[in-house]
Amino acid sequence: MSSLPNHLYLAIMSLFFFWSNPALASDTAIVIHGGAGTILKEKMSESVEADYRQALKLSVTTGHKILETGGTSTDAVIAAIKIMEDSPLFNAGRGAAFNHDGKVELDASIMNGDDLNAGATTGVQTVRNPILLALAILDNSPHVMLMGRGAEAFAKNQGLESVENDYFYTERRYQQLMRAQAVKDGTALSESPDDDFEPQIFSTVGAVAIDRNGTIVAGTSTGGMTNKRFGRIGDSPIIGAGTYADSRYCGISATGHGEYFIRAAVSYDICAQVNYKKVTLQKAADEVIQNKLVRMGGEGGIIGIDARANISYSFNTPGMYRAGIDKTGKIEIAIFR
Ligand code: ASP
Secondary structure, three states: OOOOOHHHHHHHHHHHHHHHOHHHOOOOEEEEEEEEEOOOHHHOOHHHHHHHHHHHHHHHHHHHHHHHOOOOHHHHHHHHHHHHHHOOOOOOOOOOOOEOOOOOOEEEEEEEOOOOEEEEEEEEOOEOOHHHHHHHHHHHOOOOEEEHHHHHHHHHHOOOOEOOHHHHOOHHHHHHHHHHHHHHHOOOOOOOHHHOOOOOEEOOEEEEEEOOOOOEEEEEEEOOOOOEOOOOOOOOOOEOOOEEEEOOOEEEEEEEOHHHHHHOOHHHHHHHHHHHOOOOHHHHHHHHHHHHHHHHOOOEEEEEEEOOOOEEEEEOOOEEEEEEEOOOOOEEEEEEO
C-alpha cells in the first residue's frame, strides 16, 4: 500500500468500509400507493389512466430524489404523500371521500422504524396536509394520536396550514357519496360514466421508504370511506393496522376496508411474521392479505419495504394504484393486477 498515494488509499479503505458495513450505507428504495379496489382497465379511459400514472410518478420520483441526495426516509415519505394529498385524484387531502353528513374528516399516521416513534391524527376537518400534522405529533408532542378539535388546535399551534372544509371538495367524490346513499336507501342511482372504472375503491394514499442509514419510515393518509358515519375511524391512523415500521424487519402502509384491517392488525402482523417466522416480506404480506384477510372478508392491499430495501406489493382487489423505485433505481408504476 505504501506505493499508493495517501488519498487513494483512504478512498479505497472507505469504500471497503461502507461495502462491508451495510448498516452504514444502506440501499435506498421507496414505494407508494394511491388506494386499492375494483379498478378496472376496461372501464378506465386512457386519459384518466394517464393522469393517475403521472401523479404516481411525480410522487415516487420526488421521494426518491430526496433519498438519492442523502435525505431521510421521513422527508421522502412526507414529500411523496403530500403530493398525493394535494392531488384531487386520491382519497386524501383535496379529493378525499365524504362522510354521511357531507363533510370531509381526515386521518393520517407516520412511524419511524428506528425508535418505533409514531404520530397519528384522526377526524380533522381543516388541516390541509394531515400527514404534516401526524409528523408534528411524532416530533413535537409526548402523544401518539390526537383527534378532532384537539388535533386542529395543535396543528394551529405548530403553524400548519389550515383551510375551510370546502377546500377538500371534489364533484367526483360528492357524486360517490350521492350514489352510496342512494344504494343504502334502496333507490338505484345510475353510475356516473366518468367513474365506472372504480365502482368500489379504497383510495387512501401511503408511502414507505428506506434511506442510506437503513431507517424505514411508513406513512398513510386518507379521507376514510365514503358515507362513513361521522366520528368513524378506519385503519389508516392506527399504528399496527394501517401503518407500521420497524427498521429491523419492514415498513408497511395499507389501503382497504379499514374495519377488517384493524381487526387483522394487518401492518403489525406482517412485520411480526418477518421477525418471528423468518419469512420474506412478500411471503408474510401474502399470508395476511391473500389468506387471513380473504378468510375474514376484508378487501385491500399493502405496500412494504424490508430491511434489505426489497419492495413488496400485495392486494386482493382487482387493482391498486402503486409505484416504486427499487434499490437498483428501477421504477415501476402500475394500476391493474
Ligand atoms: N383504509 C381506509 C379506511 O378504512 C380506506 C382506504 O383505504 O381508502 O379508512
